[in-house]
Amino acid sequence: xxxxxxxxxxxxxEKLDDLTRAERQLAHSILENYPASGLGPLTALAKDANVSVxxxxxxxxKLGFKGYPDFQSELREELKAKAKDPIExxxxxxxxxxxxxxxxxxTDAVIDNIRHTLGQIDPKGFDEACALVxxxxxxxxxxxxxxxxxxxxxxxxxxxxxxPKITHIQSTSNTWPHYLLDVKEGDVFVIYDVRRYxxxxxxxxxxxxxxxxxxILFTDQWRSPVHQLADISLSSxxxxxxxxxxxxxxxxLTETMISAVQNLSWGDTKERMEELEExxxxxxxxxxxx
Amino acid sequence: xxxxxxxxxxxxxEKLDDLTRAERQLAHSILENYPASGLGPLTALAKDANVSVxxxxxxxxKLGFKGYPDFQSELREELKAKAKDPIExxxxxxxxxxxxxxxxxxTDAVIDNIRHTLGQIDPKGFDEACALVxxxxxxxxxxxxxxxxxxxxxxxxxxxxxxPKITHIQSTSNTWPHYLLDVKEGDVFVIYDVRRYxxxxxxxxxxxxxxxxxxILFTDQWRSPVHQLADISLSSxxxxxxxxxxxxxxxxLTETMISAVQNLSWGDTKERMEELEExxxxxxxxxxxx
DNA sequence: ACTTTGTTGTGATATATTTTTCACAATTTT
DNA sequence: AAAATTGTGAAAAATATATCACAACAAAGT
Numbered sequence: 001x002x003x004x005x006x007x008x009x010x011x012x013x014e015k016l017d018d019l020t021r022a023e024r025q026l027a028h029s030i031l032e033n034y035p036a037s038g039l040g041p042l043t044a045l046a047k048d049a050n051v052s053v054x055x056x057x058x059x060x061x062k063l064g065f066k067g068y069p070d071f072q073s074e075l076r077e078e079l080k081a082k083a084k085d086p087i088e089x090x091x092x093x094x095x096x097x098x099x100x101x102x103x104x105x106x107t108d109a110v111i112d113n114i115r116h117t118l119g120q121i122d123p124k125g126f127d128e129a130c131a132l133v134x135x136x137x138x139x140x141x142x143x144x145x146x147x148x149x150x151x152x153x154x155x156x157x158x159x160x161x162x163x164p165k166i167t168h169i170q171s172t173s174n175t176w177p178h179y180l181l182d183v184k185e186g187d188v189f190v191i192y193d194v195r196r197y198x199x200x201x202x203x204x205x206x207x208x209x210x211x212x213x214x215x216i217l218f219t220d221q222w223r224s225p226v227h228q229l230a231d232i233s234l235s236s237x238x239x240x241x242x243x244x245x246x247x248x249x250x251x252x253l254t255e256t257m258i259s260a261v262q263n264l265s266w267g268d269t270k271e272r273m274e275e276l277e278e279x280x281x282x283x284x285x286x287x288x289x290x
Numbered sequence: 291x292x293x294x295x296x297x298x299x300x301x302x303x304e305k306l307d308d309l310t311r312a313e314r315q316l317a318h319s320i321l322e323n324y325p326a327s328g329l330g331p332l333t334a335l336a337k338d339a340n341v342s343v344x345x346x347x348x349x350x351x352k353l354g355f356k357g358y359p360d361f362q363s364e365l366r367e368e369l370k371a372k373a374k375d376p377i378e379x380x381x382x383x384x385x386x387x388x389x390x391x392x393x394x395x396x397t398d399a400v401i402d403n404i405r406h407t408l409g410q411i412d413p414k415g416f417d418e419a420c421a422l423v424x425x426x427x428x429x430x431x432x433x434x435x436x437x438x439x440x441x442x443x444x445x446x447x448x449x450x451x452x453x454p455k456i457t458h459i460q461s462t463s464n465t466w467p468h469y470l471l472d473v474k475e476g477d478v479f480v481i482y483d484v485r486r487y488x489x490x491x492x493x494x495x496x497x498x499x500x501x502x503x504x505x506i507l508f509t510d511q512w513r514s515p516v517h518q519l520a521d522i523s524l525s526s527x528x529x530x531x532x533x534x535x536x537x538x539x540x541x542x543l544t545e546t547m548i549s550a551v552q553n554l555s556w557g558d559t560k561e562r563m564e565e566l567e568e569x570x571x572x573x574x575x576x577x578x579x580x
Numbered sequence: 581a582c583t584t585t586g587t588t589g590t591g592a593t594a595t596a597t598t599t600t601t602c603a604c605a606a607t608t609t610t
Numbered sequence: 611a612a613a614a615t616t617g618t619g620a621a622a623a624a625t626a627t628a629t630c631a632c633a634a635c636a637a638a639g640t
Contacts, residue, residue: 252397
């Protein structure tokens with residue numbers, strides 16, 4: 001058995017549990033841009049990971065190296081070996097799996113979906129959609145179908161924090177006619193509908209449209225019939241090597257929308273502060289969970 | 291247009307004619323296993339190339355670097371950049387939007403997450419997890435938290451079609467102690483837990499573990515504490531330019547699992563046929579929609 | 581063959597960095 | 611409150627780098 005020669009990356013990950021908080025933080029920093037950061041001076045690495053110099057020194061020894069230079073020289077060996085290896089031809093995603101492995105095939109397809117989807121999207125329309133969703137003068141209704149209600153709820157959960165006046169409707173439930181009574185002109189519907197397109201969803205969209213609501217539609221490349229009524233359609237490619245369709249791209253657009261709406265709601269000034277706070281928050285989390 | 295930023299390798303080759311014999315010898319040695327040898331100590335490089343130390347020092351300056359350390363740090367930069375590149379290639383995703391547009395920034399981050407995640411995943415563990423989930427002798431419990439229950443439900447909805455004996459538990463609900471009564475040794479728990487990790491989820495995992503259940507954990511790069519109890523952990527990078535974390539990569543893994551489990555459930559014989567058919571199918575689709 | 585000219589290695593040395601350790605205080609975790 | 615972890619600042623030890631002068635060498639032209 002010619003076993004995989006156990007890279008340093010592997011070794012780090014294995015030991016991850018035996019490491020202390022600061023060490024783990026350092027480990028992640030090393031893996032973050034591997035192996036480049038490990039090849040620089042120890043001091044730089046320490047600063048990069050926001051840990052002290054002794055922490056680095058202590059850890060490399062914990063990992064079983066004689067010292068930092070020893071660690072580095074093994075890293076270089078590894079790099080040398082990898083450069084010789086012909087495996088990297090087709091960049092596989094999961095390097096340790098053959099390219100026919102489901103992990104690689106699936107990911108290939110998803111990346112392809114993302115590329116196609118983003119390549120064809122209309123940024124203006126997207127921005128308009130975000131603006132509509134961000135406008136808390138309008139009541140926001142979020143609608144999903146049998147499967148897509150999970151995406152709808154995902155959007156709902158986040159919007160709940162960002163703005164008031166939102167409702168999550170499941171088109172497959174029979175309670176939704178209720179909600180429609182209250183719909184006012186100018187309210188916004190975010191509707192998820194991918195194949196197989198659901199009749200209920202279409203009906204719901206029609207009624208909403210009839211009441212003068214704006215409709216933003218998340219759909220697939222073949223476009224749900226709701227498309228006819230929608231003010232803005234965002235269609236994603238959803239084809240993967242599976243018996244089912246992929247919701248990954250749709251979720252990507254959804255998350256992007258969440259982020260964009262958040263920014264709009266907070267105003268330009270706070271945007272940067274938020275980014276900072278995020279980083280800070282992240283650091284705190286590192287400290288908290290050891 | 292932003293041309294490729296001229297690697298050090300390029301620079302060396304360009305200057306090759308201006309170099310003297312020993313320097314050329316050195317240059318070739320550097321290119322021989324590039325960039326590894328350039329990242330070691332100057333002395334080692336000199337010995338490797340069978341040239342003297344001053345020759346190396348003289349050459350790096352001739353190449354326009356301030357000194358050997360300068361040369362090295364540029365090499366590291368290059369390596370870092372290259373590691374990021376394989377598919378990203380700085381082609382902006384939404385071509386009609388500027389690269390600072392949220393669509394592009396967000397997608398960049400997500401692709402990066404996917405690459406990191408897949409790069410570090412253990413395919414063996416993944417396969418084992420799929421086998422466990424596919425085994426319909428075992429009852430399958432799917433658990434999600436406040437946000438992640440949407441992912442859990444997504445998995446649940448698909449598994450429902452593929453196999454019997456599954457239950458979707460929401461860790462935030464107070465009904466879950468009920469279910470645990472029925473858990474038998476060998477049953478399987480698929481648990482979603484990303485930061486901020488939920489106490490309920492941990493408790494639930496502990497009880498499941500105590501009853502001898504297998505645990506498969508979907509978590510983030512920092513790993514939920516449930517990790518300690520899990521038989522298999524699948525961790526995803528979740529960092530995006532947003533106030534929230536991204537679930538896209540986790541969903542990608544989930545969908546991949548669904549697809550893999552589906553294949554397993556159809557029996558070994560049909561598996562390959564199906565794969566072929568899939569590929570064929572995929573090709574057809576490519577032709578159709580391009 | 582004999583310069584001439586430019587290149588290269590040697591050995592030595594000064595400088596600059598880096599690594600490794602310490603002791604101790606601050607902090608966090610148990 | 612005790613134990614473990616981490617950062618600080620400093621210093622010592624170890625390496626690495628940059629240079630120098632000079633001799634050895636090689637190639638080119640005379």
